[in-house]
Amino acid sequence: MSEKIYCKYCGTERSSVSSLTNGSCSKSPEGKYHVPYEGSEKSKYECKYCGTERSSISSLTNGSCSKNPNGKYHIPL
Template identity: 60%
Template sequence: MSNFYCEYCGVKASSISSLTINSCPRHPLGNSKGKHKLYEGSEKSKYSCKYCGTSASSISSLTINSCPRHPNGNSKGKHAPTL
């Protein structure tokens, strides 16, 4: 059985529909101002930020912090996992 993860916060769900139906606390528009977004990459032992290369053991651990090289400006967005 596959797991499905949110690209913004790393929450895990058993189906795409159960993931994308709920609001995401780390959505780029603000806390719960949008739905979870499906992470389309594979499960990994380490996840890296596509903007700065920082790595973490989970999407949740990666996306909790601000990224110094985010396209919106220094620390104006969270780390985003590479596919």
């Protein structure tokens, strides 16, 4: 079973780091490429700035975070 790789800014899922980083990410602070989430798969993902929890990275990053100093989206812990 292959591991799923997620973008930490938008939750896009791919089967390899190279396929993930080939695509652009509109939620990346640099506004360029997807950045791999370095944590393991979880049943709940928590925003590192405000503590909001969601069941997936994509549902977490769809919400705005007023406590994020570098942008406007929740970032998984």
